[in-house]
Amino acid sequence: MSTEMITLETPRRLRFEIFRFNPEDPSSEPHHQTFELDEQPFMTLYIALNRIREEQDPSLQFDFACRSAICGSCGMLVNGRPRLACNTLTRDLGETIRLEPLPVFKLIGDLSVDTGTWFRGMAEQVGGWIEEKAPFQAHAEEERMDADLAQAIYEGERCIECGCCIAGCGVANVNPDFVGAAGLNRIARFMRDPRDARSEDDWFEVVSDENGVFGCIGLMGCHDVCPKELPLLEQYAYLRRKMLGAAREEERT
Numbered sequence: 001m002s003t004e005m006i007t008l009e010t011p012r013r014l015r016f017e018i019f020r021f022n023p024e025d026p027s028s029e030p031h032h033q034t035f036e037l038d039e040q041p042f043m044t045l046y047i048a049l050n051r052i053r054e055e056q057d058p059s060l061q062f063d064f065a066c067r068s069a070i071c072g073s074c075g076m077l078v079n080g081r082p083r084l085a086c087n088t089l090t091r092d093l094g095e096t097i098r099l100e101p102l103p104v105f106k107l108i109g110d111l112s113v114d115t116g117t118w119f120r121g122m123a124e125q126v127g128g129w130i131e132e133k134a135p136f137q138a139h140a141e142e143e144r145m146d147a148d149l150a151q152a153i154y155e156g157e158r159c160i161e162c163g164c165c166i167a168g169c170g171v172a173n174v175n176p177d178f179v180g181a182a183g184l185n186r187i188a189r190f191m192r193d194p195r196d197a198r199s200e201d202d203w204f205e206v207v208s209d210e211n212g213v214f215g216c217i218g219l220m221g222c223h224d225v226c227p228k229e230l231p232l233l234e235q236y237a238y239l240r241r242k243m244l245g246a247a248r249e250e251e252r253t
C-alpha cells in the first residue's frame, strides 16, 4: 500500500460585496451587502451567486440563462470591470470580490439590469436590419456571397448583446443616445451586407454625428471588455473609412 500522503488544500474563504437596491421598494437604500462562501474548484461567479441565493438570501436578484457565454444575460461589474458572471472563474480573482450592476442600463434590482430596452432602442436608431433591394422570392436561387465577406458579416453577428462594451464606454456613460460599440458593430455588419439596399449616403445620415461613429473617442475600453472578442477595432476602422469617403464625395458634389 502506498504510504504517500494526500494533502488537500484548504479552500479559500471568499468574501462577496454585492450591491443591493430594489428601485420598486421606497424603503430600499442602495448599499453593499457582504456574503461569504468557501471556494470550490472551477467555481464561476454564476455558481457562487446561485449558492448565495440558495443558501443565504433568496431575494438576491441577478440574471442568467445559458451559463455558457451565449445569451448575454449575466453581465455585471466585477471589481469595477464589466464581465460575464458565467465565464468568470473565482480563482482568477482575489478573496474579496465586489459585484455591481452594469451602469447605463435601467436597474431592475441588485445585479439585474434591463439591457433589452437599450438594445431595442439602439437597433431602431441605427436601422439594424436588412432593407431588401427586392421583395423576397421563396423559390429564387440562393445568392452567392464571397467567403471573406460572409466571414466578416458573421464576425459582427457574434455579438451576444451583453452590454459589457456599453457599460465600459466613457461616452455611452454620459451620452444616452450614443450607440456604443455594439451599435457601431451592428452598423458595420449591415453596411457590409450586399443584400442591403441602403447607400453610403443613407448610412452617413444615420451614423455621422456624435451619437454614431464620430462620437467614439477610440480609447478601446469596449475592445478590452468584450467577452466574445469581437473585432471592434476593425469595425470602427471600416466605418470611419466609409464615412470619410462618403463625406468627401458629398464635398465634391
Ligand code: SF4
Residues within 6 Å of the ligand: 168, 169, 170, 171, 172, 180, 181, 215, 216, 217, 218, 219, 220, 221, 222, 223
Ligand atoms: S472606443 Fe471608446 S468611445 Fe468608442 S465605443 Fe469603444 S469604449 Fe466607447
Ligand code: SF4
Residues within 6 Å of the ligand: 158, 159, 160, 161, 162, 163, 164, 165, 166, 181, 182, 185, 225, 226, 227, 228, 229, 230
Ligand atoms: S460587442 Fe461584445 S461586449 Fe458589446 S454587447 Fe456585443 S458581445 Fe457584448
Ligand code: FES
Residues within 6 Å of the ligand: 063, 064, 065, 066, 067, 068, 069, 070, 071, 072, 073, 074, 075, 084, 085, 086, 087
Ligand atoms: S448566463 Fe448566458 S451569457 Fe452568462
